Amino acid sequence: MPTTNFDVAEKYEYLNGFGSYHESEAIPGALPVGQNSPQNPAYGLYVEKFSGTAFTAPRKENQQSWLHRILPAAAHEPFEKSEKQLPGHSDRGIAQFEQIPNQLRWDPFDIASGTDFLSGLELISGAGNPATKTGLGIYVYAASQSMEKNQAFYSADGDFLIVTQQGALDIQTELGKLLVRTNEIAVIPRGVRFRVDLVDGSGDARGYILELFQGHFQLPDLGPIGSNCLANTRDFQAPMAFYEDDQSRWRVTAKFGGQLFDARQNHSPFDVVAWHGNYYPYKYDLGRFNTIGSISFDHPDPSIFTVLTAPSPVVGTAVADFVIFPPRWLVAEGTFRPPWYHRNTMSEFMGLISGSYDAKVGGKGGFQPGGASLHNVMGAHGPDANSYEKATKAELAPQKVGDGAMAFMFESSLMLGVTDWSLKKCQKVQDLYNEHSWGELKRRFSPLSK
Ligand SMILES: [Fe+2]
Numbered sequence: 448m449p450t451t452n453f454d455v456a457e458k459y460e461y462l463n464g465f466g467s468y469h470e471s472e473a474i475p476g477a478l479p480v481g482q483n484s485p486q487n488p489a490y491g492l493y494v495e496k497f498s499g500t501a502f503t504a505p506r507k508e509n510q511q512s513w514l515h516r517i518l519p520a521a522a523h524e525p526f527e528k529s530e531k532q533l534p535g536h537s538d539r540g541i542a543q544f545e546q547i548p549n550q551l552r553w554d555p556f557d558i559a560s561g562t563d564f565l566s567g568l569e570l571i572s573g574a575g576n577p578a579t580k581t582g583l584g585i586y587v588y589a590a591s592q593s594m595e596k597n598q599a600f601y602s603a604d605g606d607f608l609i610v611t612q613q614g615a616l617d618i619q620t621e622l623g624k625l626l627v628r629t630n631e632i633a634v635i636p637r638g639v640r641f642r643v644d645l646v647d648g649s650g651d652a653r654g655y656i657l658e659l660f661q662g663h664f665q666l667p668d669l670g671p672i673g674s675n676c677l678a679n680t681r682d683f684q685a686p687m688a689f690y691e692d693d694q695s696r697w698r699v700t701a702k703f704g705g706q707l708f709d710a711r712q713n714h715s716p717f718d719v720v721a722w723h724g725n726y727y728p729y730k731y732d733l734g735r736f737n738t739i740g741s742i743s744f745d746h747p748d749p750s751i752f753t754v755l756t757a758p759s760p761v762v763g764t765a766v767a768d769f770v771i772f773p774p775r776w777l778v779a780e781g782t783f784r785p786p787w788y789h790r791n792t793m794s795e796f797m798g799l800i801s802g803s804y805d806a807k808v809g810g811k812g813g814f815q816p817g818g819a820s821l822h823n824v825m826g827a828h829g830p831d832a833n834s835y836e837k838a839t840k841a842e843l844a845p846q847k848v849g850d851g852a853m854a855f856m857f858e859s860s861l862m863l864g865v866t867d868w869s870l871k872k873c874q875k876v877q878d879l880y881n882e883h884s885w886g887e888l889k890r891r892f893s894p895l896s897k
Contacts, residue, residue, distance in 0.1 A: 458626045461684035465666055470723035471688040477721035483513050492720055493519045499636055499726035512724025517692060518714050523699060529707035535570030535866035540705030542573055544864020550826050552880040555817030558589040558651045564643035565600055571869040572796060572821060574861035577604030577660045578704050582861055583767050585796055586656040593644035597695060599716045602702040605658040607635040608769060610855060612800050612817050614652030617644040620728045621719050623686025630800060630853055633730045634664055640716045653817055655798045657857045661766055664755040678754045682735040685727045690720045733853055738775045744782040764860045772854040778845045785838045788829030794863040795822040795856055802852020824862045832887035
C-alpha cells in the first residue's frame with residue numbers, strides 16, 4: 448500500500464484531475480452559462496480573465512481561468528518597494544550566484560523563530576532570469592509562524608512548486624484553499640495570490656521551493672510504460688472556490704523581477720466567489736506515486752521517478768524535472784542495485800523529506816531530512832564508500848528500500864549557481880562531503896583476479 452495521507456481526514460474538498468478544465472462556485476449560479484463576460488454578472492460580481500499562457504498559445508498548451516470576484520485584482524494602491532528584500536539578490540533583484548564544480552551538501556536548514564513562509568525564504572541555487580522568463584530558482588522556506596494577518600503574496604516571476612518537508616501548510620489562494628501536509632506538494636502558478644498559515648499542532652514548517660521562470664509543469668509522457676503509473680492524472684487536486692467578503696486593510700506583496708513590492712488595498716484579495724478554467728493551483732500526495740523499476744537486471748535511469756516536468760524547447764530536455772524516490776522493492780538480479788557512479792549534463796539538486804536515501808548511508812553530516820545536496824553539470828557522484836561496499840556484498844533477495852523515506856530531486860538542464868548565503872553565511876555546507884563520500888573508496892583493481 449502507498450504511504451499516503453489519504454486516510455487522514457481532509458479539511459477541504461477538491462476537484463480531481465491534472466490539467467482538467469474545472470469550474471467551482473461558492474454561491475450557486477455565480478458562473479454565467481454559455482459565456483464568459485456578461486454585461487451584468489450575477490450577484491454584482493466583477494469578471495476577470497487570468498492568463499497563464501499567451502492568448503495565442505496552442506490549444507493544448509493554453510492555460511487560463513475566469514474569476515468572478517467581489518472586486519478585480521486591479522483595485523489596489525500603487526506598489527512600493529518592500530522594506531525587506533529576498534536574500535541572495537542584488538539591489539536590483541538580480542540573483543547573485545557563484546558557479547562552482549564541487550559536489551555540495553548541506554545539513555538541515557535552520558528554522559529561525561519569528562519567521563513566516565515569506566520572511567523565512569532563502570535562495571539557495573538557480574539559473575536564468577525571471578525578466579526574460581528563463582530558468583529557475585531553488586529556495587528553502589523555514590517558518591515558525593503563519594504569515595502576517597491580512598498579507599497575501601504572489602510571484603510574477605514564476606510558478607512555485609512547494610515541497611513540504613515538515614509541518615503542514617494551510618494555503619489560501621484566490622481560487623480556494625489547499626491543505627498541504629508532509630509528503631505532499633503544491634504548485635502555485637505565476638500570479639496567483641496566496642497566503643500561508645501554519646496548521647495548529649503540526650509544528651514549525653520547512654520545505655523546498657522550485658520557482659519555474661518559464662512555462663508550466665506537466666505530467667511526463669509515459670511512452671512504452673503505457674497509460675498509467677508514475678503520478679496518475681486523477682490524483683492531482685485543485686481547490687474549490689472559497690471567498691471572504693472582507694473590507695479591512697490588506698497588504699499584497701509581489702515578487703517582480705527578483706524584488707519584493709507591497710501594495711495596500713481595502714479588501715481581501717481572496718474574494719473569488721466562482722471560477723472556471725484550467726489555470727489554477729493544485730496539490731499532490733507523493734504517497735500516491737505508482738513507482739516502477741527493474742524486474743530483471745540493472746539500475747534504470749531515475750527519469751522513471753518523474754512526477755512533473757517542465758520542458759525546455761529542446762525535445763526531451765527539461766528546464767526542471769521533479770523526481771521522487773519513494774519506498775519501493777528492489778528485485779534485480781546479478782546487478783549492482785544502487786545508482787551507478789555517473790556524471791550528468793543535467794544538474795541534480797536533491798532534498799530529503801524523511802528517512803534515509805539508499806545511495807547514501809550518511810556518515811559525518813550525512814544526507815539528512817531537511818538538508819540538501821547539489822551535483823552540478825558533470826559533477827561526478829554516486830554511492831559513497833560504505834554504500835558501495837554494502838551493495839557489492841548484498842545478497843540479492845527482494846528487498847524493500849526507503850521504508851518511511853522520501854527523497855526528491857530537482858533536475859535541470861541548466862548549470863545551477865549557488866548563493867553566498869548557501870555557500871558561506873549559512874556555514875552549513877559540509878566541507879568534507881566529497882572526501883567522506885568518495886575519498887574513502889578503496890582500490891579494487893587486480894589484473895590477476897576475475
Ligand atoms: Fe545523480
